[in-house]
Amino acid sequence: MSLLETTTTALLTLAIYSFLAGDNPFYKFAEHLLVGLTIGYTLVITLKSVIWPQAIIPMTRGEMPSLVPLLLGCLILLRLVPRWAGWSRISLALVVGGGAGVAIPAMLKARVLDQMAATANGVTSWAGWIILIGVLATLTYFVFTRAHRGAWGTSARIGRYFMMVFFGATFAYTVMSRVALLIGRLEFLMGDWLGILRS
Amino acid sequence: MGPSRRWIFAVVGVVAVAAMIFRPGFPLSVGKETRHVFDLIGSLDSSSIVMISFDHEASSLPEVGPLGSAIVDHCFREGIRVVGLALFSEGTAAGYELINRRARAAGKS
């Protein structure tokens, strides 16, 4: 990378970090530039890697079934015309309905049955029993049709403690991933740009 | 924004910069999960193909990139072919770039 290249990157990076001192025009400029570039990028990739190869090319080859998604896609484009925007709902209904249909067996298996099986099969160890208790206690917390009182309330409270451990662990991973990003940017600023880091 | 918040920002920044300049040398050891992945790839025969999914945006490259490089490098060392895929539009570019870069470094392209 040439110095000119790294300098443009470094200035944009610093413009974004300037937000730490408060909102300012440099940050706003970088933010809008980023949003613009990302929108342009997404548009190009969507057209070039989905719409063109999957809808347009099959149509030019005369493959009749490919007309269906193209037509449905054009219905979605009618959103841009207020008078006809309602027609886009038909395409939307296919995506929402189809997605719901795909979700039922997939969610039931991966998120419900497999999780229950793993929990039930794990009770061959102490840890497995703790997991079973934790799963049941947390589930009772999410039952809102019953007042959290008495034994039920105790179970829900234990469930909350388990959830706090989970949120703590998730928080820890978030912190570490964000700090990793910070280190990545600092490595660029101090190493690639200023050259003051020993490698 | 209160002054205490600015102090916290300053502390985070100074600690991160100082750690990079002075490089405190803590012993690095290989974790269980890492060893597991390493051994798993090592146990494959050379006709195997490893499929790696780069399901992340460009924003997490500094975090996920090194992990991807380590796995791709290990595959190339073992002579195993690699297939990359991504469900994120930016992951496509990031994964493609990463595999190509590591392949060039390993003299495979």
Next chain:
Amino acid sequence: MRDRLAIITATLAGAFMALQYFVTLPVANSAYRAILSWMQIIAAFAIVVGVFGVIRLHLERIGRKRAGWLYSVTLLAGVLVMSILGFAGGIDRGTSFQWIFDHWQAPMQSTVFSLLAFYIASAAYRGFRARSGESVILVLAAIIVMLGRVPLGEWLSPIVPNVSDWILNVPALAAKRAILIGIGLGMVATSLKVIAGLERTYLGGR
């Protein structure tokens, strides 16, 4: 009439996609894959609609010289530059499109997300001060897991990584499983409502 057509489409598509899971007929399988690819294409068109929506909004801001309209010019310039470079020059390695992605877009995105390292530190500080049984558990779990994942933890004591692993593999896993089961059941219930035509918020309005 139009809305009824939409609801019928959702019901038929949903029922077919769900039932196909239990059917081994090759015809059903290829229809399933065709509909999945249609959904992908429709979603791609929806992205195009979204992009044009944003462009229209910012053109309006520029046209009316609203506060910060110059930033809208920056945004549109970004869209324009990427689109021209991408469509005219290609998107492969070595193109200007890829150069901007590598040198501007990706580093800026990663910088924006790294800003959170600062904000999360100040949030943690406030979390420390709010002392309740639950927040203590949260903060303790967070500290142990963090220490267990960095060399410092092992340097302090070899027990730290083990405790961290235990937290992740036992109590955190238990809560995560229960939450997954809850989300799964919720999604199945919502999906059934969509297919039965009871859930119509995707039609807009109501």
